[in-house]
Amino acid sequence: MAKLIDVSDLNIYYGDFLAVESVTMTIEPRAVTALIGPSGCGKSTFLRSLNRMHEVIPGARVEGKVVMDGQDLYDKDVDPVSVRQHIGMVFQRPNPFPTMSIYDNVAAGVRLNAKRMSKSDLDDLVESSLRGANLWTEVKDRLGKPGLGLSGGQQQRLCIARAIAIRPSVLLMDEPCSALDPISTLAIEDLIGELKSEYTIVIVTHNMQQAARVSDRTGFFNLAGVGRPGHLVEIDDTSTIFSNPSQKSTEDYISGRFG
Amino acid sequence: MTTTTGPSPSPEAVAEIEQPMRQARLPRWTPWASLAAALVVALLVTAPGGRSLGGVVAITAIAHLVLIGVLSAVREGSRRAKDRIVTALVTIAFGLAMIPLVSVVWTVVGNGLARFDTTFFTWSMRGVVGEGGGALHAIWGTIIVTLIAALISVPVGLLAAVYLVEYGAGSRLAKAITFLVDVMTGIPSIVAGLFVAALFVIVVGPGTKLGIMGSLALAVLMIPTVVRSTEEMLKLVPNDLREAAYALGVPKWRTITKVVLRTSVSGIATGITLAIARVAGETAPLLVTLGITTGTNFNPFDGRMATLPVYAYYQYTQPGVPAEAGVERAWTAALVLIILVMALNLVARLISRLFAPKVGR
Ligand SMILES: Nc1ncnc2c1ncn2[C@@H]1O[C@H](COP(=O)(O)OP(=O)(O)OP(=O)(O)O)[C@@H](O)[C@H]1O
Ligand SMILES: [Mg+2]
Numbered sequence: 001m002a003k004l005i006d007v008s009d010l011n012i013y014y015g016d017f018l019a020v021e022s023v024t025m026t027i028e029p030r031a032v033t034a035l036i037g038p039s040g041c042g043k044s045t046f047l048r049s050l051n052r053m054h055e056v057i058p059g060a061r062v063e064g065k066v067v068m069d070g071q072d073l074y075d076k077d078v079d080p081v082s083v084r085q086h087i088g089m090v091f092q093r094p095n096p097f098p099t100m101s102i103y104d105n106v107a108a109g110v111r112l113n114a115k116r117m118s119k120s121d122l123d124d125l126v127e128s129s130l131r132g133a134n135l136w137t138e139v140k141d142r143l144g145k146p147g148l149g150l151s152g153g154q155q156q157r158l159c160i161a162r163a164i165a166i167r168p169s170v171l172l173m174d175e176p177c178s179a180l181d182p183i184s185t186l187a188i189e190d191l192i193g194e195l196k197s198e199y200t201i202v203i204v205t206h207n208m209q210q211a212a213r214v215s216d217r218t219g220f221f222n223l224a225g226v227g228r229p230g231h232l233v234e235i236d237d238t239s240t241i242f243s244n245p246s247q248k249s250t251e252d253y254i255s256g257r258f259g
Numbered sequence: 260m261t262t263t264t265g266p267s268p269s270p271e272a273v274a275e276i277e278q279p280m281r282q283a284r285l286p287r288w289t290p291w292a293s294l295a296a297a298l299v300v301a302l303l304v305t306a307p308g309g310r311s312l313g314g315v316v317a318i319t320a321i322a323h324l325v326l327i328g329v330l331s332a333v334r335e336g337s338r339r340a341k342d343r344i345v346t347a348l349v350t351i352a353f354g355l356a357m358i359p360l361v362s363v364v365w366t367v368v369g370n371g372l373a374r375f376d377t378t379f380f381t382w383s384m385r386g387v388v389g390e391g392g393g394a395l396h397a398i399w400g401t402i403i404v405t406l407i408a409a410l411i412s413v414p415v416g417l418l419a420a421v422y423l424v425e426y427g428a429g430s431r432l433a434k435a436i437t438f439l440v441d442v443m444t445g446i447p448s449i450v451a452g453l454f455v456a457a458l459f460v461i462v463v464g465p466g467t468k469l470g471i472m473g474s475l476a477l478a479v480l481m482i483p484t485v486v487r488s489t490e491e492m493l494k495l496v497p498n499d500l501r502e503a504a505y506a507l508g509v510p511k512w513r514t515i516t517k518v519v520l521r522t523s524v525s526g527i528a529t530g531i532t533l534a535i536a537r538v539a540g541e542t543a544p545l546l547v548t549l550g551i552t553t554g555t556n557f558n559p560f561d562g563r564m565a566t567l568p569v570y571a572y573y574q575y576t577q578p579g580v581p582a583e584a585g586v587e588r589a590w591t592a593a594l595v596l597i598i599l600v601m602a603l604n605l606v607a608r609l610i611s612r613l614f615a616p617k618v619g620r
Binding site: 081113 | 303499500501502504505507509521
């Protein structure tokens with residue numbers, strides 16, 4: 001299921017403002033790729049351009065190629081809606097649907113798309129997704145209760161369950177732990193470790209230790225200056241990036257000398 | 260009551276730096292006592308002969324302000340005194356705002372109860388000249404006309420609001436629509452009536468009066484309020500939710516119907532119910548579009564129709580013989596109308612309670 005993504009010469013704009021400049025990278029399948037870099041360098045922007053969520057913002061557009069499975073996602077006749085069904089996303093702030101129960105939140109991908117599915121199949125899907133997100137044991141007795149009644153960490157895992165319930169090939173996560181306590185963070189990091197056997201995972205994080213712990217490869221984004229576009233400085237195996245990066249700025253950033 | 264740790268300064272220095280946390284306070288019942296005292300003062304000052312309700316209330320209010328201010332300033336210091344005076348001012352303003360409301364309800368209930376009987380709800384005015392008679396035809400008319408107005412304006416208003424928030428945001432067309440909606444909110448209701456009347460004069464012929472014309476006039480008045488209130492509700496839906504749905508590969512129109520509208524349905528329904536309540540009592544546009552009848556007419560496309568506000572108007576201006584009977588019917592019609600509007604407001608609250616997203620375990 002997991003897929004490789006090839007990004008080449010990607011320029012990402014908000015209107016006339018070039019936010020991220022010429023990114024070229026390969027995202028390996030069945031691996032966790034972490035994106036790090038100072039605030040405002042365009043990590044979220046880049047991540048959102050991978051599943052065409054970027055263009056949801058009025059005026060936002062992209063130049064370049066994002067190729068998955070030999071198919072350019074930005075091809076004219078590619079439907080962004082189906083791209084998003086293949087590439088799921090988890091946001092920084094947990095955002096369960098407030099009107100839906102825990103069960104309905106997980107089933108949202110199926111229900112909102114009006115896909116036909118028998119009750120028992122849907123039950124199985126909900127259970128396996130919640131198990132996949134390590135949330136099943138905590139919520140199995142109150143599936144009918146509102147999703148907003150969960151703690152922040154549980155809500156975030158609910159959102160992960162919701163994202164994997166559409167059975168994507170790739171899972172994008174934008175600072176999924178930044179609003180969580182250390183224990184929930186650990187639970188989600190463990191989860192990421194388990195999920196990577198099935199999914200290609202890209203995670204944005206500000207937490208260096210987290211990047212080192214969970215990722216196989218790490219990409220470092222940086223800003224040349226205020227008002228200048230962000231760019232990818234380098235991407236390599238996580239161990240290489242953290243032990244002997246090829247760029248000086250990467251080393252400075254990782255050792256906390258700037259940022 | 261110091262909580263400072265570390266090297267402690269001398270007690271005198273502490274007293275100098277720190278404000279004392281405990282202060283003398285007036286007892287809880289002081290404002291009430293002051294109010295009572297103010298009332299006594301007002302009664303003493305005004306001569307028993309020339310006493311008027313307004314005068315007593317005004318003097319009581321002023322005396323209360325002075326009294327509570329002075330009391331508080333002496334005992335509690337100037338900051339508390341200001342707080343007391345402002346609290347009293349706000350309460351007095353609230354009381355002033357309540358006067359017309361209470362007085363209207365009081366008068367209407369007082370005058371309307373006389374004919375609030377079964378005859379009123381089971382009879383029309385067919386063949387009735389003097390005593391007796393009812394408003395069954397007008398009640399039906401109001402229900403039918405308002406319902407059709409709602410059926411016309413809810414879809415139009417809802418879809419317009421969805422366009423403005425979800426599709427048009429920032430575009431020129433959206434700005435133009437917003438401007439026009441704002442203008443429409445301000446048009447006098449008689450203009451809406453005359454507009455529809457004039458339209459039907461051109462299309463059907465002079466002197467046409469139909470139930471549907473009244474509905475259209477009310478719809479013209481209702482659409483802008485529906486658009487505005489729905490727009491506000493849609494704007495309240497956090498963008499996170501739209502993005503969450505998009506990220507699941509849900510198309511935009513499904514996101515709007517199943518997530519955005521579903522999340523805001525309680526506010527939208529409340530807004531619509533209030534808009535209905537608002538137009539249900541309109542008189543002027545109905546006067547020029549559907550006139551009045553004495554009998555029940557269920558067909559909005561055929562002939563005149565009676566409605567409660569217009570009924571009240573005619574019962575008051577052309578009461579027949581004896582005049583008291585008509586005037587009493589007018590009051591009762593007003594009472595029924597107020598009850599109807601209140602019921603709609605209660606329904607609105609119920610709806611917002613019912614559909615509101617539930618948080619909790
Ligand atoms: N909706 C938007 N409209 C216009 N410009 C935006 C928008 N969102 C982000 N930007 C700009 O794009 C650039 C990159 O922002 P982005 O959010 O991708 O940074 P980031 O690396 O994710 O930062 P952080 O670590 O703080 O989340 C910034 O200069 C930002 O101001
Ligand atoms: Mg970000």
